[in-house]
Amino acid sequence: MENESIDSLILKLHDVDAVKFGDYKLKSGMMTPIYIDLRVLVSYPALMNQVSSLIYERVQEKGLQFDSVCGVPYTALPMATIICSRHELPMLIRRKEAKDYGTKRLVEGSFREGDTCLIIEDTVTSGSSIQETAEVLYTGGLKVTDAVVLMDREQGGVEMLASKGIRLHPIISMLKLLSVLLAAERIDAKTAQRVREFILDNNTFSPKKENSNGVPAIKKPCLEQKTELSYAERAKLPNVHPLALDEQRGATAARRLLGPHVCILKTHVDILKDYTADFSQKLQALAEKHNFLIFEDRKFADIGNTVKHQYEGGVYQISSWSHIVNAHAVPGPGVVKGLSAVGKPLGRGCLLIAQMSSLGSLATGEYTQDALKMAEDNSDFVIGFICGSKITQRPEFIHMTPGVQMKAGGDGFGQQYTTPEEVLCNKGSDVIIVGRGILEAPDRLTAAESYRKCGWKAYTKRLGQSGQ
Numbered sequence: 001m002e003n004e005s006i007d008s009l010i011l012k013l014h015d016v017d018a019v020k021f022g023d024y025k026l027k028s029g030m031m032t033p034i035y036i037d038l039r040v041l042v043s044y045p046a047l048m049n050q051v052s053s054l055i056y057e058r059v060q061e062k063g064l065q066f067d068s069v070c071g072v073p074y075t076a077l078p079m080a081t082i083i084c085s086r087h088e089l090p091m092l093i094r095r096k097e098a099k100d101y102g103t104k105r106l107v108e109g110s111f112r113e114g115d116t117c118l119i120i121e122d123t124v125t126s127g128s129s130i131q132e133t134a135e136v137l138y139t140g141g142l143k144v145t146d147a148v149v150l151m152d153r154e155q156g157g158v159e160m161l162a163s164k165g166i167r168l169h170p171i172i173s174m175l176k177l178l179s180v181l182l183a184a185e186r187i188d189a190k191t192a193q194r195v196r197e198f199i200l201d202n203n204t205f206s207p208k209k210e211n212s213n214g215v216p217a218i219k220k221p222c223l224e225q226k227t228e229l230s231y232a233e234r235a236k237l238p239n240v241h242p243l244a245l246d247e248q249r250g251a252t253a254a255r256r257l258l259g260p261h262v263c264i265l266k267t268h269v270d271i272l273k274d275y276t277a278d279f280s281q282k283l284q285a286l287a288e289k290h291n292f293l294i295f296e297d298r299k300f301a302d303i304g305n306t307v308k309h310q311y312e313g314g315v316y317q318i319s320s321w322s323h324i325v326n327a328h329a330v331p332g333p334g335v336v337k338g339l340s341a342v343g344k345p346l347g348r349g350c351l352l353i354a355q356m357s358s359l360g361s362l363a364t365g366e367y368t369q370d371a372l373k374m375a376e377d378n379s380d381f382v383i384g385f386i387c388g389s390k391i392t393q394r395p396e397f398i399h400m401t402p403g404v405q406m407k408a409g410g411d412g413f414g415q416q417y418t419t420p421e422e423v424l425c426n427k428g429s430d431v432i433i434v435g436r437g438i439l440e441a442p443d444r445l446t447a448a449e450s451y452r453k454c455g456w457k458a459y460t461k462r463l464g465q466s467g468q
């Protein structure tokens with residue numbers, strides 16, 4: 001899908017008032033500074049055709065397989081109709097209410113039990129409308145594996161639907177929309193920033209407990225989740241990588257900090273002021289003595305062949321001393337293949353950067369889901385994720401979250417801080433990554449001890465038990 005056509009579509013949507021700035025109420029009752037109203041498209045046939053073509057292009061790009069198509073009523077109905085009519089695809093209509101006469105069916109159209117139906121939607125916030133349509137289709141014996149949406153508000157819809165087994169493929173993201181409108185001077189920087197902050201602060205998906213009606217999950221501290229396995233239990237799973245969760249370290253991870261206390265020491269070797277050739281020996285000796293893992297935060301992001309050399313060679317020879325490294329998913333699976341060729345024989349592990357803590361990060365929504373898929377396809381080397389919250393229920397993957405300090409806030413360079421309690425308890429992550437919260441503290445040991453205690457308390461609260 002050409003970027004240019006997306007940009008011009010965004011401007012046309014703004015022209016016809018399908019994108020509104022002000023104070024609006026969403027289906028959930030939440031107030032929003034931006035409202036997407038694609039109902040107006042019925043009055044603009046050329047635009048409606050362009051939108052329908054983009055949706056169909058996305059379906060083809062993703063190679064989606066299905067037997068029929070269903071538009072979420074009412075706004076996406078004409079889009080589904082145009083696509084099905086143009087490409088001669090069977091369509092189904094989900095009724096909002098059953099008739100009290102005739103067949104009383106909730107799904108109109110012909111289908112067989114076990115058929116797969118593709119859902120089409122105009123705008124997604126929490127994903128609840130798609131989920132409601134899917135529930136109705138399930139009652140008819142249909143399967144729903146994928147949905148395509150024109151506009152993703154990036155407020156947790158992709159993640160919520162993924163947790164229900166539906167892959168959502170958005171065409172326009174909220175952050176993209178804002179950047180195009182800002183570049184075209186349709187909105188000012190202040191408005192763009194206000195909306196961005198609203199989107200980032202109002203993610204409706206809580207992996208621990210999202211409401212079935214899509215109302216944003218109330219942030220109750222540490223809702224009990226009886227089904228969750230502890231670190232120690234996860235460490236015993238047959239498919240778990242020993243670097244992700246180790247029976248001893250896994251159970252004691254959060255009890256360690258700085259030297260005898262840390263579970264993992266994260267380095268940026270390329271910014272050390274006092275780097276010397278014996279750095280790796282000294283660090284390895286400490287890691288051995290205090291039983292922590294070394295994680296070089298190198299964030300590899302090149303083609304497989306290049307990252308292979310960057311990991312193995314050069315001045316730092318990272319693979320020889322770092323147990324864990326990380327990589328961006330942006331180059332595609334080749335980056336993991338390249339790293340794995342070096343690291344796997346050495347028993348090393350890799351974290352994929354599925355989300356970032358910085359303001360305006362592009363690693364959201366579908367990108368995050370693609371990173372997850374890349375990890376699942378390479379789970380013999382990928383041990384988990386750098387992310388803001390739990391992105392998969394698979395217990396063998398470890399979730400590590402940066403941007404943590406005792407007080408929520410920022411650093412003036414885009415870093416966004418969340419508290420250990422929020423990350424471990426409400427967001428369902430496994431490990432907090434603390435940098436300046438410790439490094440810039442007057443007494444690093446005391447600071448580290450407080451993070452350890454606070455983190456462990458939050459984790460045990462989440463498990464609903466007194467300790468592991």
Ligand SMILES: O=c1ccn([C@@H]2O[C@H](COP(=O)(O)O)[C@@H](O)[C@H]2O)c(=O)[nH]1
Binds near residue numbers: 297386402
């Ligand atoms: O999304 C990301 C990925 C990595 N980081 C790294 O974590 C630390 C955070 O340091 P603080 O001083 O606690 O802000 C730093 O090394 C980053 O490079 C991240 O912050 N966000």
